[in-house]
Amino acid sequence: MLRVPAAFEPPGKPPRPRDRFALRFWSIRHAGGLARLYAAFERALVAAAPLAAKLGWTRLERPVAAVERTVKGALFDCRMCGQCVLSSTGMSCPMNCPKNLRNGPCGGVRGDGNCEVYPEMPCVWVKAWEGSRLMAEGDRIGDVQPPIDHRLKGRSSWLAVAQEKSGTGGAA
Amino acid sequence: MNPRLHPEDFGENPWDPLPALPGHTSRGRLERVLRRGEFAVTAELNPPDSALAEDVYKRAAVFEGWVDAINATDGSGANCHMSSIAICALLTRIGFSPVLQISCRDTNRIGIQGNVLGASALGVNNVLCLTGDGVQSGDHPEAKPVFDLDSTSLLATIRRMRDEAKFLSGRKITTPPPVFMGAAENPFAPPYDFRPLRLAKKVRAGAQFIQTQYCFDVPLLERFMAKVRDMELEKHCFILVGVGPLASAKTARWMRSNVAGVHIPDAIIERLEKAKDQKAEGKRICVEIIQQVREIAGVAGVHVMAYRQEEYVAEMVHESGVLKGRQPWRRDLTRPGFDLDQRLTENLARAGEG
Numbered sequence: 001m002l003r004v005p006a007a008f009e010p011p012g013k014p015p016r017p018r019d020r021f022a023l024r025f026w027s028i029r030h031a032g033g034l035a036r037l038y039a040a041f042e043r044a045l046v047a048a049a050p051l052a053a054k055l056g057w058t059r060l061e062r063p064v065a066a067v068e069r070t071v072k073g074a075l076f077d078c079r080m081c082g083q084c085v086l087s088s089t090g091m092s093c094p095m096n097c098p099k100n101l102r103n104g105p106c107g108g109v110r111g112d113g114n115c116e117v118y119p120e121m122p123c124v125w126v127k128a129w130e131g132s133r134l135m136a137e138g139d140r141i142g143d144v145q146p147p148i149d150h151r152l153k154g155r156s157s158w159l160a161v162a163q164e165k166s167g168t169g170g171a172a
Numbered sequence: 173m174n175p176r177l178h179p180e181d182f183g184e185n186p187w188d189p190l191p192a193l194p195g196h197t198s199r200g201r202l203e204r205v206l207r208r209g210e211f212a213v214t215a216e217l218n219p220p221d222s223a224l225a226e227d228v229y230k231r232a233a234v235f236e237g238w239v240d241a242i243n244a245t246d247g248s249g250a251n252c253h254m255s256s257i258a259i260c261a262l263l264t265r266i267g268f269s270p271v272l273q274i275s276c277r278d279t280n281r282i283g284i285q286g287n288v289l290g291a292s293a294l295g296v297n298n299v300l301c302l303t304g305d306g307v308q309s310g311d312h313p314e315a316k317p318v319f320d321l322d323s324t325s326l327l328a329t330i331r332r333m334r335d336e337a338k339f340l341s342g343r344k345i346t347t348p349p350p351v352f353m354g355a356a357e358n359p360f361a362p363p364y365d366f367r368p369l370r371l372a373k374k375v376r377a378g379a380q381f382i383q384t385q386y387c388f389d390v391p392l393l394e395r396f397m398a399k400v401r402d403m404e405l406e407k408h409c410f411i412l413v414g415v416g417p418l419a420s421a422k423t424a425r426w427m428r429s430n431v432a433g434v435h436i437p438d439a440i441i442e443r444l445e446k447a448k449d450q451k452a453e454g455k456r457i458c459v460e461i462i463q464q465v466r467e468i469a470g471v472a473g474v475h476v477m478a479y480r481q482e483e484y485v486a487e488m489v490h491e492s493g494v495l496k497g498r499q500p501w502r503r504d505l506t507r508p509g510f511d512l513d514q515r516l517t518e519n520l521a522r523a524g525e526g
Contacts, residue, residue: 099276099303099317103324103377104370106303107358107385108432116432117306129363142369144377147281147325147340 015121016077016096018114024077024093025122031091031131031138034075038087042165045158049166057159065156082152082160088140090131097124102145177499180204186267186503189295189350197334197380198352200297201269201501202241206381206410211466211494212473214271214383214412215239215485219253228254228262231482236268237502238486238495241298243383243475246273249431250310257291264295267503271354272296275304280320281329281340288330292349300354300383301326305432324377327355331378353378358385359396360435368399371409381410383475388418388436388457390464397468406470413465416477417484418454421445455481455488462492 016022027034052060065080072078072093076086079095085102086093094102098117105125108116113126132138152160162168181201183190189199196203205212215235220227235242244259260270272291274284288299303323307315321329329340330353337348355374359367371382387393393413400406418424418436421444428436440457447453458478465471474494476485489495499505 098306099319099322101303101319101322103322103373104366105361105363106323106433107356107361108305109358109361109363110432111362111435113362117308123362125366126363129366141366142373144324144328144373147321147329150320 015098015115015118017120018122022077023075024096025127027075027091028127028131029134032134032136034091035087035135035137042161045162046166049162049168052159052162053168057163060159061156064159065154068156068158080154081148082155082157083149084157084161085145087135087137088143088145089125090128090133090135090138090141092124092128092131094124094128096121100148101125102148104141177505178204178208181501187265187295189297192350198297198350200241200352202271202298203352203380205240205500206472210498211496212240212410212412213238213489213494213500214241214243214473214475215482216243216245216475216477216479217259218479218482219245219248219256219259221253223254225262228259229266232263232266232268234483235485237500237505238489239476240473240500241269241271243271243273243300246275246302246304247278247310248273248305250277250305250307250312250315252311257287257294257296260291260296261294267501269298269501270296271298271300273300273302274326275302276319276321276323276326277304277307278318280318284321284326285329285333285339288333288349288351289345292351297350298352298354298381299330300356301330301379302356309432323355324374327353327374327377327379352380354381354383355379356384357382358433359393360385360387360389361433364392364396367396368403368405371400372403372405375405375409379409381412381472383412384414385433386414386416386435386477387461387465388440390461390468392435393465394468397470401470406472410472411470412473412475413471414475414477415458415461415465416479417451417458417481417488418444419481420450420454424454455484459488459492462488462494466492466494 016024069080076091076093077096078093081095099106105123106116109123109126110116113123115121115123128141132141181204192199196207202212217231220231232242242263244256246256247253256273260272263270301323307313307317330351332338332340333345334348334351337345339345357367357371421441424436424441424444427434444450444453462474465474478485
């Protein structure tokens with residue numbers, strides 16, 4: 001059967017059926033723990049910022065993005081939008097939504113909680129809501145997310161966070 | 173003037189925006205009706221597959237005098253039809269109050285913002301911000317889905333244009349579009365607990381009115397509205413509940429499995445099946461639902477989506493009694509002494525001179 005491509009990243013990754021094992025669903029079930037882990041990781045990133053600045057942000061971009069793609073790709077089916085909002089979406093990556101909705105589900109979610117476009121995939125936002133209920137700061141799912149910046153696609157959001165939060169940003 | 177008409181709803185020319193009122197963001201009738209606390213009725217126009225303006229006028233004529241605004245859908249179901257912006261522009265020429273539907277499926281932020289300015293310049297006062305159906309459900313499944321913005325960020329974008337007179341880029345807009353902003357919500361689809369919160373998010377992003385998906389399950393709507401009232405959202409936006417007649421049990425079954433986000437309980441389908449005249453029963457159910465949702469605290473109106481049954485909207489609105497004798501705008505009920513034909517002739521003559 002011909003597949004309808006997602007808006008953000010055509011083919012590449014097939015939709016995840018509920019009954020196939022995927023770390024994506026495990027990650028959502030453990031959203032609480034992952035959020036705490038990520039908070040610690042973010043502190044480490046910020047602490048490492050001066051070193052990164054010395055090495056050069058530009059030089060780090062490719063290797064760090066490659067690691068990020070591998071790790072988050074496995075855990076969340078990350079699409080490398082470069083502006084990660086997992087902490088506000090219950091650890092369910094919104095770029096897996098074929099409509100790339102970053103602010104909540106569309107009106108087309110099926111009665112069984114599956115996607116309108118990919119009937120075999122659980123709705124990314126049904127999962128996001130479940131995950132957010134397990135997170136200490138889960139209510140951030142209510143924050144209005146700005147439109148995506150398509151220029152950042154493929155770039156490391158870890159480096160972006162380290163730069164931004166440490167104040168060493170600027171020349172990337 | 174007819175006492176059942178509200179004088180503020182009639183301007184100099186039927187097609188001109190109404191004089192600005194304090195506390196109103198738009199110069200259209202829909203916002204006025206809602207702010208006065210009257211139960212509003214809006215209807216959905218099925219856009220023609222033609223390049224003929226008369227097709228639009230014919231389709232709008234059945235609503236005249238029965239609705240406060242007409243929604244022109246924007247490629248609903250991802251099927252190609254005449255564009256919403258063109259239909260709205262045509263409707264404003266006559267004096268109808270159209271709602272421009274903007275779907276994020278087909279245009280990126282550059283196109284959308286330009287269309288909002290254009291629509292406002294053409295006299296469109298209301299916009300409805302939607303995500304849009306996926307391309308797979310329509311007649312062009314091979315198309316590129318755009319989805320550059322989503323419904324919530326679209327609301328935030330238009331609010332910024334209107335209130336801060338700025339494009340998303342920050343560039344200045346010399347005359348901002350004074351639009352009344354709407355959004356959709358579907359209380360009948362999962363995740364049910366998230367839906368009221370999502371509505372709150374849309375209100376925070378700028379939604380002033382909401383038109384919901386078809387309501388065939390009133391208890392589910394009541395539960396949703398109870399949460400909405402707990403969050404006091406109905407004080408910040410007007411909620412219009414989507415309703416519509418089902419033509420038959422077969423149609424209902426088809427809609428349930430093929431139209432995204434439509435939830436029809438078995439009881440409704442059984443009731444249709446048992447009826448002698450299924451079409452009449454469908455209308456009766458619709459009228460009953462209108463009467464039931466009117467009683468729910470926080471519901472400000474209904475949005476009638478009578479796809480291919482548009483001719484029955486007037487009759488159903490009349491039978492439901494929700495207008496309570498109020499007369500929504502009609503061409504012939506303008507200011508006393510106003511002659512539409514004469515005015516049109518004058519305008520044409522003036523255009524000829526210019």
